[in-house]
Amino acid sequence: xxxxxxxxxxxxxxxxxxxxxxxxxxxxxxxxxxxxxxxxxxxxxxxxxxxxxxxxxxxxxxxxxxxxxxxxxxxxxxxxxxxxxxxxxxxxxxxxxxxxxxxxxxxxxxxxxxxxxxxxxxxxxxxxxxxxxxxxxxxxxxxxxxxxxxxxxxxxxxxxxxxxxxxxxxxxxxxxxxxxxxxxxxxxxxxxxxxxxxxxxxxxxxxxxxxxxxxxxxxxxxxxxxxxxxxxxxxxxxxxxxxxxxxxxxxxxxxxxxxxxxxxxxxxxxxxxxxxxxx
Amino acid sequence: xxxxxxxxxxxxxxxxxxxxxxxxxxxxxxxxxxxxxxxxxxxxxxxxxxxxxxxxxxxxxxxxxxxxxxxxxxxxxxxxxxxxxxxxxxxxxxxxxxxxxxxxxxxxxxxxxxxxxxxxxxxxxxxxxxxxxxxxxxxxxxxxxxxxxxxxxxxxxxxxxxxxxxxxxxxxxxxxxxxxxxxxxxxxxxxxxxxxxxxxxxxxxxxxxxxxxxxxxxxxxxxxxxxxxxxxxxxxxxxxxxxxxxxxxxxxxxxxxxxxxxxxxxxxxxxxxxxxxxxxxxxxxxxxxxxxxxxxxxxxxxxxxxxxxxxxxxxxxxxxxxxxxxxxxxxxxxxxxxxxxxxxxxxxxxxxxxxxxxxxxxxxxxxxxxxxxxxxxxxxxxxxxxxxxxxxxxxxxxxxxxxxxxxxxxxxxxxxxxxxxxxxxxxxxxxxxxxxxxxxxxxxxxxxxxxxxxxxxxxxxxxxxxxxxxxxxxxxxxxxxxxxxxxxxxxxxxxxxxxxxxxxxxxxxxxxxxxxxxxxxxxxxxxxxxxxxxxxxxxxxxxxxxxxxxxxxxxxxxxxxxxxxxxxxxxxxxxxxxxxx
Numbered sequence: 001x002x003x004x005x006x007x008x009x010x011x012x013x014x015x016x017x018x019x020x021x022x023x024x025x026x027x028x029x030x031x032x033x034x035x036x037x038x039x040x041x042x043x044x045x046x047x048x049x050x051x052x053x054x055x056x057x058x059x060x061x062x063x064x065x066x067x068x069x070x071x072x073x074x075x076x077x078x079x080x081x082x083x084x085x086x087x088x089x090x091x092x093x094x095x096x097x098x099x100x101x102x103x104x105x106x107x108x109x110x111x112x113x114x115x116x117x118x119x120x121x122x123x124x125x126x127x128x129x130x131x132x133x134x135x136x137x138x139x140x141x142x143x144x145x146x147x148x149x150x151x152x153x154x155x156x157x158x159x160x161x162x163x164x165x166x167x168x169x170x171x172x173x174x175x176x177x178x179x180x181x182x183x184x185x186x187x188x189x190x191x192x193x194x195x196x197x198x199x200x201x202x203x204x205x206x207x208x209x210x211x212x213x214x215x216x217x218x219x220x221x222x223x224x225x226x227x228x229x230x231x232x233x234x235x236x237x238x239x240x241x242x243x244x245x246x247x248x249x250x251x252x253x254x255x256x257x258x259x260x261x262x263x264x265x266x267x268x269x270x271x272x273x274x275x276x277x278x279x
Numbered sequence: 280x281x282x283x284x285x286x287x288x289x290x291x292x293x294x295x296x297x298x299x300x301x302x303x304x305x306x307x308x309x310x311x312x313x314x315x316x317x318x319x320x321x322x323x324x325x326x327x328x329x330x331x332x333x334x335x336x337x338x339x340x341x342x343x344x345x346x347x348x349x350x351x352x353x354x355x356x357x358x359x360x361x362x363x364x365x366x367x368x369x370x371x372x373x374x375x376x377x378x379x380x381x382x383x384x385x386x387x388x389x390x391x392x393x394x395x396x397x398x399x400x401x402x403x404x405x406x407x408x409x410x411x412x413x414x415x416x417x418x419x420x421x422x423x424x425x426x427x428x429x430x431x432x433x434x435x436x437x438x439x440x441x442x443x444x445x446x447x448x449x450x451x452x453x454x455x456x457x458x459x460x461x462x463x464x465x466x467x468x469x470x471x472x473x474x475x476x477x478x479x480x481x482x483x484x485x486x487x488x489x490x491x492x493x494x495x496x497x498x499x500x501x502x503x504x505x506x507x508x509x510x511x512x513x514x515x516x517x518x519x520x521x522x523x524x525x526x527x528x529x530x531x532x533x534x535x536x537x538x539x540x541x542x543x544x545x546x547x548x549x550x551x552x553x554x555x556x557x558x559x560x561x562x563x564x565x566x567x568x569x570x571x572x573x574x575x576x577x578x579x580x581x582x583x584x585x586x587x588x589x590x591x592x593x594x595x596x597x598x599x600x601x602x603x604x605x606x607x608x609x610x611x612x613x614x615x616x617x618x619x620x621x622x623x624x625x626x627x628x629x630x631x632x633x634x635x636x637x638x639x640x641x642x643x644x645x646x647x648x649x650x651x652x653x654x655x656x657x658x659x660x661x662x663x664x665x666x667x668x669x670x671x672x673x674x675x676x677x678x679x680x681x682x683x684x685x686x687x688x689x690x691x692x693x694x695x696x697x698x699x700x701x702x703x704x705x706x707x708x709x710x711x712x713x714x715x716x717x718x719x720x721x722x723x724x725x726x727x728x729x730x731x732x733x734x735x736x737x738x739x740x741x742x743x744x745x746x747x748x749x750x751x752x753x754x755x756x757x758x759x760x761x762x763x764x765x766x767x768x769x770x771x772x773x774x775x776x777x778x779x780x781x782x783x784x785x786x787x788x789x790x791x792x793x794x795x796x797x798x799x800x801x802x803x804x805x806x807x808x809x810x811x812x813x814x815x816x817x818x819x820x821x822x823x824x825x826x827x828x829x830x831x832x833x834x835x836x837x838x839x840x841x842x843x844x845x846x847x848x849x850x851x852x853x854x855x856x857x858x859x860x
Contacts, residue, residue, distance in 0.1 A: 002684045005589055012586050013709045016712035017712060019716070019731045020836050023733065055817075055832050055842045067821055070821070107837070164822055169557050169812060211560060
């Protein structure tokens with residue numbers, strides 16, 4: 001026991017002196033970034049592992065990680081992923097991919113991961129202006145909403161616009177919606193080219209609002225009048241992602257309808273993104 | 280600490296205590312001025328008292344008074360020039376001072392540093408009640424060689440001071456068990472502790488628990504132990520000292536004491552990252568309650584130097600075996616009863632004072648309180664830091680056992696003489712090295728078990744709070760200051776910016792667009808402090824500056840703490856990619 005403590009003291013002391021030098025230096029980051037730049041192709045994704053190193057990655061390569069990529073719904077559409085990792089970490093976004101290339105740059109490892117990319121047939125966020133938006137009142141009267149500049153404004157105060165949202169302390173591009181109680185906000189995309197999968201992700205924006213309110217937002221998803229699934233967002237649900245199977249509808253153009261309701265609207269700012277795609 | 284405190288930035292709370300401390304000093308000046316002018320009562324009217332002491336009244340005043348007095352005595356004064364307007368009190372002329380410190384913030388911090396020094400001495404004195412000098416010295420070194428404690432020990436806040444007060448009151452109580460004088464002092468010291476921070480409310484509970492345990496024999500004999508002098512003193516002198524020191528209480532003592540208590544018993548749960556989650560409300564689900572309850576234990580496991588932890592564990596075993604005889608008992612100094620009968624002024628004279636239970640209560644008390652899921656955890660380790668001096672005494676006992684063992688293994692007299700000192704150095708070295716490594720970002724430090732700074736970040740442990748890590752970015756901000764002077768400072772309070780200017784670390788008139796989500800768009804250069812719940816502000820920066828690319832990132836051992844963004848007027852070249860299907 002005594003020898004173990006003495007040994008522990010020695011190891012901990014040595015570690016305290018050595019560990020700072022094992023951290024990636026700026027030179028390591030520059031070398032890793034140069035490697036990524038040399039092989040980068042349009043449509044590639046660049047990620048840091050562990051995720052907390054992302055600000056340093058963006059300092060080096062932020063011009064290749066624009067806002068639509070940084071706030072992505074998920075990584076399914078990316079077939080090539082550049083990962084700058086340290087301490088043996090692997091990014092969640094690379095799950096299921098195969099390492100096609102790997103190189104060491106000091107304390108950093110650059111890996112290029114490859115996998116079949118999902119082919120997006122319809123991006124509901126990018127095509128938000130094609131949505132027909134309305135509010136169904138408690139009396140079941142459907143009232144169309146009006147486009148006002150950068151957003152769509154509805155009866156009773158509900159509104160919708162694309163925004164960069166903070167959901168579960170992560171930044172996501174999504175359609176920001178302020179739902180109202182006892183009414184249903186309806187988004188209808190009349191002509192949607194469907195794939196085998198309809199991926200829908202949602203959550204509640206703002207750490208402050210999530211703390212303030214406790215209401216739950218419910219979203220029903222229907223294709224050509226038939227419900228294919230539901231998804232909920234609450235203060236603790238995070239960025240919830242569901243994949244609805246639309247294999248039977250793949251290749252067809254259909255009418256996709258999102259119906260959004262809330263039990264308690266106080267401090268609820270809902271955000272969602274969705275893609276029809278072929279995985 | 281005096282030589283290195285300047286590397287640690289000014290935190291949110293600290294900047295407010297600077298301001299309050301200077302204002303409190305201003306009130307003492309007004310007392311003197313009114314006295315000279317023949318209106319001695321004027322400074323004591325409710326309006327005059329509240330005008331000053333309402334400032335930061337949620338915390339008692341002792342440390343802020345000391346900070347203000349220290350500033351007045353020891354700063355290098357250039358207050359009468361252009362910086363005059365940066366002070367929260369009227370500056371009538373150049374101050375005559377003993378200019379020990381170049382920066383005004385250092386003069387404010389000096390009492391905290393002195394008190395931290397006293398804390399080391401107290402840990403030694405506390406340990407000396409049961410241990411010999413060498414292990415007691417080890418305990419003293421370990422009590423300050425803790426990265427998180429060391430961070431708090433050199434700033435003008437209350438968390439290290441209340442830790443020192445916990446040791447002071449405990450030591451006085453311990454000595455009062457066999458000394459009348461210390462019984463009286465115990466009440467005075469508790470009053471000072473009350474005037475330092477509200478953690479002091481808990482001290483009597485810990486002491487009472489120990490007292491009842493120590494006198495458990497009385498209960499077995501169906502006798503109720505008499506209230507000791509220390510408790511009588513605490514009940515009378517404690518509140519009296521608090522009342523005298525805190526003018527805010529003078530005109531409405533009951534109402535304001537109640538307000539003070541309510542403020543802290545109903546305190547908001549600020550955001551804090553623990554194991555990858557952002558906690559800002561008491562958890563409702565059972566699994567989250569259980570996870571939340573692990574917070575002080577896991578935090579202790581990951582923040583204390585590992586050797587200190589190991590010594591503490593050995594120390595616990597050694598204390599458990601203290602009264603069973605054998606080798607473990609030999610590491611302690613003799614604490615035999617000093618009299619046959621107790622008295623209320625020497626209530627521990629006839630019994631074993633149960634030092635193990637005494638230390639265990641002082642360690643477990645603060646930790647268990649923070650383990651309750653309803654207790655806010657936003658301060659991290661600092662919320663249960665008063666347990667640490669006692670834990671280090673236990674670690675000292677572990678070291679004593681090791682020294683005893685080493686002497687047995689190496690009985691040669693020459694070796695036996697140098698062994699204690701050599702072992703002491705060896706056992707303290709990792710803690711000192713870890714603490715040196717952590718500076719100035721001690722809040723983000725995690726130990727070898729966690730994997731250091733990077734390991735802590737990967738575990739989702741909190742990295743920082745208060746925004747003090749902005750300091751290394753100040754030169755960059757000044758250098759890149761846009762002509763519009765529109766700067767966004769995020770979590771750096773205006774009071775902190777003012778103090779940086781007074782310290783000469785920022786130019787006078789540096790811009791500040793203010794706080795809140797809306798103002799970021801109005802700025803052209805800004806920083807974002809990287810805390811989990813602050814992600815929303817980084818998103819606002821991306822939108823405001825039309826980029827996700829920070830111009831600068833401040834890191835410690837590769838872990839980012841602060842990012843700086845700039846608005847580039849020429850739009851960046853478009854990325855060659857089309858996202859629409």
